[in-house]
Amino acid sequence: MLLEFPWLSLVIWLPIVGGIAVIASGDQDADLTKRIALWVALLTFAVSVPLWLGFDASTAEMQFVERSSWIPAFGIDYYLGIDGISMPLILLTTFITIFVIIAGWDVIQYRPSHYMAAFLIMEGIMVGVFSALDAILFYFFWEAMLIPMFIIIGVWGGPNRVYATIKFFLYTFFGSVFMLVALIYLYFKTGSFDILGFHAAPLGMMAQVLIFIAFLLAFAVKVPMFPVHTWLPDAHVEAPTGGSVILAAIMLKIGGYGFLRFSLPITPDASAQLDWLIIAMSLIAVIYIGLIALVQQDMKKLIAYSSIAHMGFVTLGFFIVFAIFQRAETAGAVMGIEGGMVQMISHGFISGALFLCVGVLYDRMHTREISAYGGVINSMPWFGAFMVFFAMANAGLPGTSGFVGEFMVILASFRADFWFAFLAATTLVLAAAFTLWLVKRVVFGEVKNDQVAQLKDLNRREALNLGVLAAATLAIGIWPKPLVDVMEPTIENLVQQIQVSKLPEPDAATVPPVVGLQP
């Protein structure tokens, strides 16, 4: 019963229909509009919980599968399903959206109905991205996501919002159209747009490399990886608080999810051959972007750069597996990918919370300049406590979720190469440096000016937001086992899948595949 009900469709379409209802309710009675939006978000979260409760964590099979024909002429199906990789991300999406709605409650004065609706529609689309098993359906949601975000940044953003939002749109659009061509090519190789069918399709090395690059363009822009990260700081700085939270907490994860769902299983040989590229890009992101974060004057920009550095960890964890295979180990490989996944979930909570913290300050002072603050803890003790907590989590303090993912990735890296691990571990130093220095300058120290002295502490709504996120961060930090258990079979299956070469026989003779290294 639980498995037969179309829960996934419900989680996708409920917020979209709810969003349209919110627009229709108009701005005359703003309070009512906001309450409808909040109820839709809560209800969506409630209907997404069965996905977790009914989830069978002992198998790597797709669950909650829904499949019906959509465009039969092209073999395109409305095909949904989730596994251990997508289920936690869907719950993260429905969970975070609630706080985004709450965070915009008083702040958004201009057309609140449209603002709330944009986030609800966005939520449905993002769940669609995570649950689509048909490549065109995936692309459908993937691109559709751009429209609400484009509007959110462009309408409710900061002074330079138009530049930022057009840059955001064109960067992502640029990345994804090549993916579309790759997907169409795969369709002609396999005869359908079934993503799981793509996983099984044999492909020559040349085709794999080209497809890998097409996917890389799409996902690297979304993650974002160095050197295509430059849209992110602009988008974050200009976006309203809610937009930043969604961007950092969920949209970046879609890039990471893409690597796991597309790049690794569809082009394992090309991934093995080009893993040095991704590892290099990831390490540059961790170190170089970490250094850049150190010198930021703007709080949001600092957290944006910190996001890029942390996402570098995620991609490192995903692609370190090929180096581990060469040492004939599988357990380490599983740990690397798991670490990346845990890091994605944890970063969703922490970066979301940090952007909410900046939003709290910005709503009161209307500036994000670090130099405008100092000694905030004197007037806002509760806020100070939360800010310090999330900063610590961002720096990877043991006991918080930030530690778990980083630790797993570093451990996995050790199994690959000491120097990878060494370079990756510098993030612990760098992240501590830039976040603690941020906290020192903003929260502690002398009270900077009268404005800071008169700041009001968190109101109930803000305290609730940050409190729940802090609890989630702690929960995963102290007891990550449930999360890891859910993912484990899927990731083990994935690791097995990518160890098997997909090259057709004649090619396999000339290019030695990375297989059979298990003892």
Add this chain to the structure above:
Amino acid sequence: MTTHMPSIASSLVAILPELVILVTACTVLVADLYTREDQKESNHSLTLAGLVAALFAVGLVGGGSASFAFTESFVRDPMSDLLKGAILVVTVLTFVYAKDYMRERDMWVGEYHVLLLFAVLGAMIMVSANGFLTLYLGLELLSLCLYALVAFDRDSKQGAEAAMKYFVLGALGSGMLLYGISMLYGAAGGFAFADVAAAVASQGNGDQILVFGLVFALIGIAFKFGAVPFHMWLPDVYQGAPTSIVLFLSSAPKIAAFAMAARILIEGLNGLQTDWGDILVILAVLSLALGNVVAIAQQNIKRMLAYSTISHVGFIFLGLLAGTQQGYASAMFYSVVYALMSAGAFGVLLMMSYRAQDVQNIDDLKGLSDRDPWLAAMMALIMFSMAGVPPMVGFIAKLMVLEAVVAQGMVWLAIVAVVFSIIGAFYYLRVVKMIYFDKPVADLPVTTNASARVAITVNGALILLLGMYPAALFSLCQKAFPI
């Protein structure tokens, strides 16, 4: 005598939709003379009634396998059914959008209705042509009406200039086509597409005259579509003509042009597919490149949409050149969808200009979301659709064309197409930016009427719903090209 009776009767049944339009046009022409100045509203009602009746007639006599009329010079088949339906739908939209605009500008006269109806008749004859002669008749009927309509604002110098340019270049294009037809006739010994197909089958591309005829016919097609390098007339005509005329010009005749291309290339010259396919590759790439790049530099929104048309023509050609059933069907789908999007875009511009200055520059759209949120949403929807962003139908249309191209192993062509789509996305986005992110220059509410609002809503809903459920329309397109 009696032996001919049934064939004439069945001919008349086959051309029922055309007859309805013809009768409507003549009725309006005569009735206009006898109605007082303050009762001209009846023209409008009569025209709309005629169009809707023709739409029913298409449904009534349509469906099923092909039927012929007038010694097989006229054909009614699944392709003509769908395309005629689409032409009639966008024409209804045209009349509804244009009403207040034309009335405010003293152009709401009987001739406007009559000319437009005859243009529709020409387009419908083109769609149903089964030979070069019928095709040419329809084309000229359509074109002559359009030349007059472009110059419809008698006091506008720009309009006169545009009409002149259109007439001279259009006549040149028709001349080329006619020259090509004469060669094909010489080689095949008949005007019917089947005769030409038979000649191609027996002689192949070894016959110089056939290939020469093909080239000139193709130039004629490219002229009517406005494909690069035969696009020069398009931006000037779009800019100079009254917006309500451009609305029609950019939608229904494009569908007719697709029919012309399909009839000549697929039904007549399918055997020379390798020859015309290569030519279309060049035309398509040039159209995509020039259309999308030059559109960025435009300040005038009508010119911008003209260059956008050119780039969309590139996509339609991509579908045709794939040379497969899937490719033809996707090109047909694209033409119909493009006509819908274009009608919507110009419809919004028209509604904004009802009781105000003509919307000419992109800047005039600034702050539309403050002035009229619903209109703004529709325009944004159309722009995203033209840019090819899901869930709008523009994406599905592009996807289908790309699939057809990749299926033929021309991945590079698909990559060229998507690269120029990225460039194209910029200028569509700029329109959305003006609408949503900029403050209005003059903060006046837009005055529109209810029927136009209903029309734009239906138009927008079609663009969204066809994007989500494209299967039905696409299977109709597939039926038009049985294998």
